Amino acid sequence: MVQNIIDVRNLSKSFDISSKEPGLKGTIKHFFKRQTKSLKVIKDISFKIKEGEIVGFLGANGAGKTTILKMLCGLIYPSEGSILVSGYLPFRRKENFLKNITLIMGQKQQLIWDLPPIESFYLNASIYDLDKLEAKRRIKNLSEMLEIDEELFIPVRKLSLGQRMKSELLAALIHKPNILFLDEPTLGLDINAQRNLRKFLQKYNKETNATICLTSHYMKDITSLCKRVICVHEGSISYDGKLDLLLKKLSPVKEILIVCRSEEDAIKLENSGFTIKNKIKNEITIKIENNSITSSLKTILNNFDIEDLYINEPPIDEIIGRVLINKDYDI
């Protein structure tokens, strides 16, 4: 049986936020008396993640996804509730816990700017107690997987964003962590670099059975990597489950564009009881519920003279976007 590697119960986090009124009066008032209020950014959330799972955290900006990741990796202290990651309380930052995890934040770097990445790799290797031979072997393996070679010896400041991100990944994975916390890892990367990174993460997960917690605003990252998603809305979890189930729930119908051989066939189809979205000459778009697609298509193909047909999946960004901006969305 696969073990839960992350166990979060009734977790909350509050931050003290100071506010200032605009203008000179506000500035003077702010100077003498700061007004701070406690803002609860994470509200009593609970979830469990199994070893080897890749879970995507979805949410609008400021929803609390990154704060959750920061608490999971022990960077910030929870206000209430409990977190167990790999059997450890993350905030205690025990050496064995830290050797098991990594956090990668898109656009934030740990590599030494003026030196080639290889120097940072050896530095990280010694921080994680790897001997030189082992470090060499891991750098070789990971650089092959990430398809970087000459870049290892070029100062970081001279690398492109994609090359830098790959080097960041190598630096963050040199100690072979079992749990990866990835906060927008593909941010700012071009399409090819994004695809390569996703391929690498899939491969890494497959080869090491590492657990991956990922936040991203690129839906492609989520759909190609995560079977399970946790939707976060204003600090609360609005959905926790399979991604395809979420999509089915949110988009119960598919649109099918049917090209009939003649306009008469299109008119016949229009009057046959299907839900019509629109009709232009011999092209007709109908809406069919997901659970009756096969039977409906069978009926159409048997009874009408069809030249071509296209099944249109509604854009996933649009569907998820609806969940992220509306807290009352019924999932």
Next chain:
Amino acid sequence: MISNSINRKIITLLKVQYSNMLEYRVEIALWAISGIIPFFMLNIWTNNNLNESINISNIMLSRYFLCAFFVRQFSVVWVVFSFEEDSLMGKVSPYLIQPLNPFFRYFAQHIAEQITRFPFAIIIAFFFFIFNPESIWIPNLGILFLSIISTFLSFLIQFLIQSIVACLCFWTEKASSIERLLFIPTLFLSGLLAPVASFPEYVKSWIYFTPFPYLIDFPANLLSGNTTSVFGGFSMQILWIFLLFPVFRKIWSAGTKKYTAMGS
């Protein structure tokens, strides 16, 4: 086993930080040159015959200020500025989840910078002797060794004081302003502008209970061969390190709980 691992970490950190510092060699040369305040002070002292008031010869005074320059070169600390910038830019976050306290990185940066500074400091000293040939002297090996130790202890005291101030970044975004406040007593009471022996008696009656005279005055007097209490100086340096270290540990522990990982 554990000490081997720590040694390896420190050596690698030093190697990497030294490579990094070599990238900034021009800046470091300029910083070394910018540390020549003691030579200006020497000029003021000798031109106004102020040394007579404290019964110290011109030669001993010029050696004192040269040594003050050296001690300053190898005990200068800027950790509060680095930590503040790293905190604001979100760079501290990846360091915090590594099994090594981030202050080890800053410590290694400082040591690496001192090693990089060394040749520039020697060149400056060479020019100093060209203009002040009567001040040339070779300290005996024992004194040199003790001076290096006391300079390192002075560096440790300053590093701990600034690290404590740096930890205030967990509460305020501008901890460096507090450091600027500390810079004033450091400048005036450490012996950088004048040997502490020249201070009025009522100042001397309490100043030796503070850490400041042990930052420049004590190591500089030791190296230049001026009269100083070796045992008393070392005892106070060690005492201050023992007092400051637990304060740093406490404030670090409390601060990391307050950390909000802003900027990341």
